[in-house]
Amino acid sequence: MGKFIAKRIGSTVCTLLILSVFIFLLIHLTPGDPARILLGSDASAESVALLHEEMGLNRPLFQQYFSWVGKAVCGNLGTSYTRNGTVTHAINQAMGPTLVLSLWALLLSIVIAITSGVYAARRKGKAGDSGVIAFSLLGISTPSFLLSLFLVLIFSVGLKWLPVAGYKSIAEAGLLIHLRYIILPVISLAMMQAAVLTRMTRSSIIDVINNDYIKAAKAKGLAERAILYKHALKNAMIPILTTIGQTFALLLSGAAVVETVFGIPGIGQLIVSSVTKRDYPVIQGIVLVISLIYVVINFVIDLLYGVVDPRMRITAKQE
Amino acid sequence: MNNKEENIKLSKKQLHEYRRLVFINFFRKRLVFMGFVVTMILAVIAVIAPYIAPYDIYDIDVMNKLKAPGHVHIFGTDNLGRDILSRTLYGTRISMTVGLATAAITFMCGTMLGIAAGYVKFLDNIIMRVCEGLMAIPPILMAIALVAALGASVQNVIIALSIVYIPTVARVSRASTISVCELTYIEAARAEGAEPLRIVLRHILPNIISPVIVQVTYIFASSIIIEAALSFLGAGVPQPAPSLGNMLYEAKSYIYNAWWMTIFPGVFMICTVLGLNLFGDGLRDILDPMSN
Numbered sequence: 242m243g244k245f246i247a248k249r250i251g252s253t254v255c256t257l258l259i260l261s262v263f264i265f266l267l268i269h270l271t272p273g274d275p276a277r278i279l280l281g282s283d284a285s286a287e288s289v290a291l292l293h294e295e296m297g298l299n300r301p302l303f304q305q306y307f308s309w310v311g312k313a314v315c316g317n318l319g320t321s322y323t324r325n326g327t328v329t330h331a332i333n334q335a336m337g338p339t340l341v342l343s344l345w346a347l348l349l350s351i352v353i354a355i356t357s358g359v360y361a362a363r364r365k366g367k368a369g370d371s372g373v374i375a376f377s378l379l380g381i382s383t384p385s386f387l388l389s390l391f392l393v394l395i396f397s398v399g400l401k402w403l404p405v406a407g408y409k410s411i412a413e414a415g416l417l418i419h420l421r422y423i424i425l426p427v428i429s430l431a432m433m434q435a436a437v438l439t440r441m442t443r444s445s446i447i448d449v450i451n452n453d454y455i456k457a458a459k460a461k462g463l464a465e466r467a468i469l470y471k472h473a474l475k476n477a478m479i480p481i482l483t484t485i486g487q488t489f490a491l492l493l494s495g496a497a498v499v500e501t502v503f504g505i506p507g508i509g510q511l512i513v514s515s516v517t518k519r520d521y522p523v524i525q526g527i528v529l530v531i532s533l534i535y536v537v538i539n540f541v542i543d544l545l546y547g548v549v550d551p552r553m554r555i556t557a558k559q560e
Numbered sequence: 561m562n563n564k565e566e567n568i569k570l571s572k573k574q575l576h577e578y579r580r581l582v583f584i585n586f587f588r589k590r591l592v593f594m595g596f597v598v599t600m601i602l603a604v605i606a607v608i609a610p611y612i613a614p615y616d617i618y619d620i621d622v623m624n625k626l627k628a629p630g631h632v633h634i635f636g637t638d639n640l641g642r643d644i645l646s647r648t649l650y651g652t653r654i655s656m657t658v659g660l661a662t663a664a665i666t667f668m669c670g671t672m673l674g675i676a677a678g679y680v681k682f683l684d685n686i687i688m689r690v691c692e693g694l695m696a697i698p699p700i701l702m703a704i705a706l707v708a709a710l711g712a713s714v715q716n717v718i719i720a721l722s723i724v725y726i727p728t729v730a731r732v733s734r735a736s737t738i739s740v741c742e743l744t745y746i747e748a749a750r751a752e753g754a755e756p757l758r759i760v761l762r763h764i765l766p767n768i769i770s771p772v773i774v775q776v777t778y779i780f781a782s783s784i785i786i787e788a789a790l791s792f793l794g795a796g797v798p799q800p801a802p803s804l805g806n807m808l809y810e811a812k813s814y815i816y817n818a819w820w821m822t823i824f825p826g827v828f829m830i831c832t833v834l835g836l837n838l839f840g841d842g843l844r845d846i847l848d849p850m851s852n
Contacts, residue, residue, distance in 0.1 A: 252692075259693025264705075271709045382834035384785045386792050390808060390815065390822045398816055405815075494698035498789050502812060509793075512701075516708050516795045528705045532697045
């Protein structure tokens with residue numbers, strides 16, 4: 242187990258290193274002199290040079306990289322060009338709604354995926370199965386922002402059941418009103434991942450069903466439902482669980498797009514306003530934070546995977 | 561010598577039989593066929609858009625703004641009175657261009673990197689670690705950051721999407737290269753003294769191409785989605801070019817009074833991506849049966 246963990250830590254550190262180099266280089270790829278952008282176009286050459294010195298922009302690239310990483314580790318991602326305060330502060334403020342939206346969407350997509358995946362696997366080759374396959378194909382092919390526009394057209398503009406836009410947190414408005422506002426964004430966001438996960442669940446259950454221990458359970462006279470949910474799903478879930486880290490990262494970044502449709506004050510709005518105002522430190526900060534979340538979740542899931550599935554530990558030992 | 565020729569003849573016959581089976585299989589699968597037809601129709605639309613578009617895509621006609629679909633403007637007009645049908649056709653053209661270019665670039669660069677990593681031991685760790693690092697960044701965010709850095713234009717969107725997806729292709733082709741390299745015919749070629757370049761081009765490349773092509777089809781579809789999302793966020797193809805994402809972005813502000821601004825570009829977009837995904841699924845079943 243120790244070797245397994247050490248190996249995972251090694252590869253995670255490696256990934257983080259490359260990630261940080263890439264994002265750092267991205268900062269230097271961006272056009273314009275940060276000092277001049279911060280001070281405005283009227284600033285004198287001396288004050289720009291002074292700020293250069295202060296920000297350490299005169300030092301060699303690799304020194305700048307190390308000081309940037311050092312600051313980033315302490316949670317200092319630089320100063321925003323356009324808003325008052327640090328990048329960390331801006332991201333902290335916007336992260337709440339995005340996290341809530343993504344967690345709801347993760348929950349919904351897992352529920353949809355398991356129910357429809359099991360249903361399709363049970364009716365393999367029949368009409369129900371084809372229905373689920375067609376539905377998931379449509380889900381995979383519909384971008385979240387498009388689905389949200391369609392849902393707004395139907396439920397807000399046409400039927401007038403739900404609000405067109407806005408966000409109310411549970412703390413300020415209670416669960417029911419919160420759900421009223423967030424249900425359309427959650428559905429739009431969850432659908433694509435639900436479709437991907439449904440396909441995975443279906444094929445992984447179909448794989449598992451052919452195993453001997455399922456035949457043994459059947460021979461024992463267990464009810465089909467018990468076989469599916471207790472024996473097949475448990476083993477079929479392993480490959481699905483491992484993709485949840487990736488799913489969550491995709492949901493976080495996808496939330497950014499959906500938020501702009503519904504006017505939710507999250508990371509998405511922060512990105513859009515930063516892109517239009519060319520606030521590069523904020524854009525890069527967001528990329529760094531969300532990628533970090535992805536890497537950390539993946540690391541934890543890898544470890545859990547080793548705990549849950551003893552075969553993984555053995556393979557790691559043999560390697 | 562004679563023996564060798566016979567062998568080649570036999571394998572050619574087998575190849576023919578294989579191709580015939582592939583062909584039958586292809587048409588047997590109706591969904592795949594549908595995907596193929598839809599993709600082809602949209603590809604033709606993309607190519608001939610300038611000739612079939614009934615109006616100029618930039619022609620502003622304020623007198624006729626937000627007109628519902630009718631026989632003058634079949635898909636209606638937008639907030640500036642521009643013809644939605646013409647703009648949707650052009651939008652399909654832009655989406656297809658971005659998707660195709662990204663697919664082609666990722667195919668070439670990704671395969672090259674993947675083979676290099678799979679074939680040359682000391683490059684493996686370097687290339688794959690870099691790819692893993694890049695793959696940790698969610699595609700949309702990475703594309704936004706790159707386009708923000710490079711500046712918004714069709715060309716830069718293509719470059720950004722290629723950087724996003726090259727690691728995926730590299731990973732697939734590396735895995736296939738490693739499994740092909742273990743086969744005896746590679747060893748035989750090596751024993752016969754074949755140059756590494758010849759082994760790569762004649763023996764490895766043709767045998768890893770199937771899974772890579774399947775992957776690239778999916779990338780084609782995904783890059784169309786991400787381009788639209790980028791444009792929708794204002795970080796993609798710059799206005800007033802009628803990319804489908806741009807059109808949907810404008811439609812958002814008029815969702816109360818002009819449903820046609822959302823529906824038509826939206827349906828075209830879904831058809832394009834759906835067609836490509838179906839086509840990709842079919843290709844996977846045919847070219848790469850093991851993955852199922």
